[in-house]
Amino acid sequence: MTDKLKLARQFIEAIPHSRDLGMELTEMADGIAVISMPYDARLIGDPETGVISGGAVSAVMDTCCGAAVMSHPSNAGGTATIDLRIDYMRAATPGQAIVTRAHCYHITRSVAFVRATAMDDDTENPVATATGAFTVEGKL
Amino acid sequence: MKRPEPVQVVKQRRDDALRALVGGVPYIQYLGVQFDRRGDELTGVLPFAEKLVGNPMLPALHGGVTAAFLEVTAVVTLSWAYLWEDIESGSLDFDPAQGTRLPRLPKTVDFSVNYLRSGLPRDAYARARVIRSGRRYASVHVEGWQDNREKLFAQATGHFVMPQRR
Numbered sequence: 001m002t003d004k005l006k007l008a009r010q011f012i013e014a015i016p017h018s019r020d021l022g023m024e025l026t027e028m029a030d031g032i033a034v035i036s037m038p039y040d041a042r043l044i045g046d047p048e049t050g051v052i053s054g055g056a057v058s059a060v061m062d063t064c065c066g067a068a069v070m071s072h073p074s075n076a077g078g079t080a081t082i083d084l085r086i087d088y089m090r091a092a093t094p095g096q097a098i099v100t101r102a103h104c105y106h107i108t109r110s111v112a113f114v115r116a117t118a119m120d121d122d123t124e125n126p127v128a129t130a131t132g133a134f135t136v137e138g139k140l
Numbered sequence: 141m142k143r144p145e146p147v148q149v150v151k152q153r154r155d156d157a158l159r160a161l162v163g164g165v166p167y168i169q170y171l172g173v174q175f176d177r178r179g180d181e182l183t184g185v186l187p188f189a190e191k192l193v194g195n196p197m198l199p200a201l202h203g204g205v206t207a208a209f210l211e212v213t214a215v216v217t218l219s220w221a222y223l224w225e226d227i228e229s230g231s232l233d234f235d236p237a238q239g240t241r242l243p244r245l246p247k248t249v250d251f252s253v254n255y256l257r258s259g260l261p262r263d264a265y266a267r268a269r270v271i272r273s274g275r276r277y278a279s280v281h282v283e284g285w286q287d288n289r290e291k292l293f294a295q296a297t298g299h300f301v302m303p304q305r306r
């Protein structure tokens with residue numbers, strides 16, 4: 001494991017909210033990040049079906065997009081969300097982990113642009129997609 | 141002329157309905173979101189907790205928590221507006237002892253959050269406005285603030301599919 005990946009992983013796992021939800025960073029390099037979040041009864045938004053809340057998907061999407069920005073070679077430091085839009089395509093299947101993959105596809109001196117998808121076990125049909133703009137820090 | 145209902149009866153009915161709507165959702169309980177009610181107006185309250193932190197250096201609220209808080213406030217406010225007449229007429233009976241089921245919450249189609257300043261490590265508040273609510277779709281705007289009502293830390297707009305009446 002490279003030092004950068006090790007540091008980034010430690011940083012992500014040091015985020016209290018991400019740790020509380022059991023988020024695990026499995027990939028983070030060159031503007032791409034993959035984070036998985038296990039199914040958890042605390043995340044249920046519809047008690048009748050056991051489907052997790054859209055808000056929980058937002059939390060993992062936001063973390064994953066931020067990680068993608070931090071892993072971009074042109075970004076020296078941290079980042080913060082400017083805006084994030086999430087489209088919910090379908091309900092996540094109860095009992096399955098959510099795996100998000102974010103790509104920081106363009107970066108300027110001040111803004112990073114990111115796209116992300118969230119999947120469960122059915123990798124053909126995304127649960128949700130996201131697009132966002134993030135700050136670029138550590139450079140003037 | 142018909143005498144108006146005693147105020148306690150009115151309050152009890154509205155608070156019971158709100159409790160049933162919010163208390164039944166595990167994720168709302170996990171975040172710790174509460175709702176303050178003044179007549180039909182709701183304010184979402186997110187008491188600060190360590191587990192909600194996204195940046196431990198600052199520290200600041202997690203962006204995902206902010207998004208989730210605004211989305212929860214939007215969904216509950218929309219659902220509340222949609223159920224209000226039935227709550228008032230008494231045609232919607234929430235009594236959990238009777239085993240009555242809760243109406244389903246609206247489903248989020250998309251949700252777009254603008255982050256205006258970092259979320260401080262203290263309580264946050266949010267109020268949503270239903271911009272349009274049709275039979276099938278609704279559009280909702282929601283504002284979040286902390287110490288000062290005029291200084292929003294985030295705002296969002298979302299579209300929702302309304303539950304079908306059963």
